[in-house]
Amino acid sequence: MTTIDTVRTSFFIDGGWRAPAGSATIPVISPLTEEQFGSVPEATTADVDAAVEAARTAFRSSGWRDLSPADRAAHLRRFADELDKRAEDRASAVTSENGMPIALARFAEGAAPVQLLRYYADLVESTPVEETRTSQPLPGSTIVRREAIGVVGAIAPWNFPAILSMFKIAPALAAGCTVVLKPSPETSLDAYVLAEAAIAADLPAGVLNIVNGGSEIGRHLVSHPHVDKVAFTGSTPAGREIGRVCGELIRPVTLELGGKSAALVLDDADLEQTVGGLATASLLNTGQTCYMSTRILVPGSRYDEYLDAISAMCASLPVGDPMDENVAVGPLASGRHRDRVLSLIERGRTEGGTVTTGGGTPSGVDRGFFVEPTVFAGIDNSATIAREEVFGPVLTVLRYDDVDDAIALANDSSYGLGGTVWTSDPDRGVDVARRVETGSFGVNYFNLDWGSPFGGVKASGIGRELGPEGLAAYQNLKSIFLPA
Numbered sequence: 001m002t003t004i005d006t007v008r009t010s011f012f013i014d015g016g017w018r019a020p021a022g023s024a025t026i027p028v029i030s031p032l033t034e035e036q037f038g039s040v041p042e043a044t045t046a047d048v049d050a051a052v053e054a055a056r057t058a059f060r061s062s063g064w065r066d067l068s069p070a071d072r073a074a075h076l077r078r079f080a081d082e083l084d085k086r087a088e089d090r091a092s093a094v095t096s097e098n099g100m101p102i103a104l105a106r107f108a109e110g111a112a113p114v115q116l117l118r119y120y121a122d123l124v125e126s127t128p129v130e131e132t133r134t135s136q137p138l139p140g141s142t143i144v145r146r147e148a149i150g151v152v153g154a155i156a157p158w159n160f161p162a163i164l165s166m167f168k169i170a171p172a173l174a175a176g177c178t179v180v181l182k183p184s185p186e187t188s189l190d191a192y193v194l195a196e197a198a199i200a201a202d203l204p205a206g207v208l209n210i211v212n213g214g215s216e217i218g219r220h221l222v223s224h225p226h227v228d229k230v231a232f233t234g235s236t237p238a239g240r241e242i243g244r245v246c247g248e249l250i251r252p253v254t255l256e257l258g259g260k261s262a263a264l265v266l267d268d269a270d271l272e273q274t275v276g277g278l279a280t281a282s283l284l285n286t287g288q289t290c291y292m293s294t295r296i297l298v299p300g301s302r303y304d305e306y307l308d309a310i311s312a313m314c315a316s317l318p319v320g321d322p323m324d325e326n327v328a329v330g331p332l333a334s335g336r337h338r339d340r341v342l343s344l345i346e347r348g349r350t351e352g353g354t355v356t357t358g359g360g361t362p363s364g365v366d367r368g369f370f371v372e373p374t375v376f377a378g379i380d381n382s383a384t385i386a387r388e389e390v391f392g393p394v395l396t397v398l399r400y401d402d403v404d405d406a407i408a409l410a411n412d413s414s415y416g417l418g419g420t421v422w423t424s425d426p427d428r429g430v431d432v433a434r435r436v437e438t439g440s441f442g443v444n445y446f447n448l449d450w451g452s453p454f455g456g457v458k459a460s461g462i463g464r465e466l467g468p469e470g471l472a473a474y475q476n477l478k479s480i481f482l483p484a
Helices: 045-060 069-085 087-098 102-126 161-175 189-200 215-223 236-249 271-281 300-316 335-350 403-411 426-435 467-472
Strands: 011-013 016-018 025-029 036-041 130-134 140-148 151-155 178-182 208-210 229-233 253-256 261-265 293-299 354-357 374-377 394-400 420-422 475-483
Touching: 011 045, 011 189, 036 189, 045 151, 045 178, 045 208, 045 215, 069 087, 069 102, 069 161, 069 189, 087 102, 087 161, 087 189, 102 161, 102 467, 151 161, 151 215, 161 178, 161 189, 161 229, 161 253, 161 467, 178 215, 189 208, 215 229, 215 236, 229 236, 236 253, 261 271, 261 403, 271 293, 271 300, 271 420, 293 300, 293 403, 300 354, 300 374, 300 394, 335 354, 335 394, 394 403, 403 426, 420 426
Parallel strands: 151 178, 151 229, 178 208, 229 253, 261 293, 261 420, 293 394, 374 394
Antiparallel strands: 011 016, 011 208, 025 036, 130 140, 140 475, 354 374
């Protein structure tokens, strides 16, 4: 259990703590014990209005957007330093909130947000605000200028709340934007650690604001007339609605949505290396990771040996208290989500799938939102369990005939976020990667790179986060024409 204050009574708005306009609260439920261990206030539309106004004032009047890149970078580095001091607190808060294994949380929710702030501090300091180009076709020149978009409404999910918030906050602040962050109602406590770091770093008032709430508050933020850009990570259905609203408002939006990625196991792949790699590439954070390779495509000639090995690997993963550093599979984030995953497992059975391991809750466990690592065989790519994002520790092992068939199966999905290929020939793996319709892809592993763009195609989203492209997503381009 986290040692931070788990009962919060205010919002972080305009550089300090502000009492909520209403009295409603959001309970913080432990996914391990199923008991409430904290609470946060639930925002009203008036609280959102106050946060947006603070962000707008900070953007337009305080001079944040007009600071030199070097000065904004200095602010970000101080913010990073203060957040680094609180990395363990934030990691343990996330584990307590959503059941993320603590060994993963220490990197993803503790260290990684700090790294990302420092990356964007360095990047904005080295990226010219203006460049001059020779005009075409008439003589003259053009100054191309990068300017901050304005107030950003950032909405983060519950599965990786700290790092996915920072995917948005770091480049937005680096660009000169101001931010109103709405964390997921399931994981709001860790955002208070973020706010405390911002205060300690003396981040200018209104540059970052945080309000808690559910879908109603999210809708108000997305449609707010003084929000200039929306950045969202979450489900595809929610992303469609946000995209519709932003489209009507002619408002730029970045959407990182769901996935149902494929792992293509080629006939020359090493069995032990591949199955060991799939433990991370397919089951990270108990499978509650959008880019997981949960459809395992295996050549028919090696299907049985891979099915047995994958099933054995899943059965061997330590399940239990996520605060135990040796645990690989913790509870799912909520009871509602656990029930959804179990219902999809049952749907897989009714559609003719065979469960080779798992398929329910762990034996002897009488509390906690646990689902056993589960493997399905005996179905094809048309089954619901092979097409719908489960977002839990559930894998489907599918058979293919040849590489062309495998690529066709990988592309036969409404999603296109991640994916992997496993082979003893890296050049062959890159050739496969080029043919799969997805925003990111790994050869013999999968790993995000702060310096390279991340995002999806098809129903997995629009726009990109991370890298220089992530910074550009928070900038408008202006052309200033000069005569010869």
